[in-house]
Amino acid sequence: MKFIQVTDMHIMPPGERLLGLDPRAQLDACIADINAHHADAELCVFTGDLGHEGYVDAYRNLRDALAALSLPYYLMLGNHDDREAFKEAFPEIACDRHGFVQSVIDTGAGRFILLDSYEPAAVWGSFCEKRAAWLRDRLEESNGRPVYLFIHHPPFEIGIPSLDSIRLLEAGHLRAAIEPCDNIKHIFFGHVHRPIAGSWLGIPCSFVRGTNHQVALDFHTTRPVPKNHEPPAYAVVLLNSESVVVHMHDFLDNSVLPITPGPATTE
Ligand SMILES: [Fe+2]
Ligand SMILES: [Fe+2]
Incomplete structure (x- = not known):
């Protein structure tokens, strides 16, 4: 099974730039690359920070961009989002009974569980008992089948203060x-x-760059977050019963080296 992860698009109202780039143009290029090379993927998960600000117009701009994507897509919230504006713009997106943007996708490769770590007016994330109770029920229902979790904020330190x-x-x-589950892959x-790439509680995990700006590998600065223009990327994920493979793809890189015949080898 093949799927795509895209994250942190930080979409602005149409035509507005963010940190020197047009987030909509960046996302358009990402979607064009997915359509050209991974139209055979089963679905695409967008793991939060969908919009940056100006939500009504930004989410309309996002919906307009997503219309070009050839895959079914699923949207999650990040700290830069606004839960109520999001629900107005995307009323079809599933929520749990408390209104958190949490949902399940049952695929041939296992159960995908999309979680909501959004905390209103905060940059950090939260995951309360209500959300956890919903997660426990979904994990129990999985009956030991492989589970893949998706959540915007990491719950552990990564060494970047x-x-x-x-x-x-x-x-x-x-x-x-x-912790009680042994089927989260x-x-x-x-x-x-x-x-x-790394692990938490013994569970492998991965992070991918956003489609607009990035964060520097800076182990010293405490604030603000040091941003840069490293290449944007999305992840191409391959799942089977034995393995999880996550390819990070710099979709704006079009460098190609000519293939030159090497010297004949003799054995
Ligand atoms: Fe972000
Ligand atoms: Fe974020």
């Missing part, structure tokens, strides 16, 4: 829901605008 202070704080409810995060 400016991001560690705005991670998912008070992760106890999330930890308690996850991978966790996909957004928020950090960097390519990172």
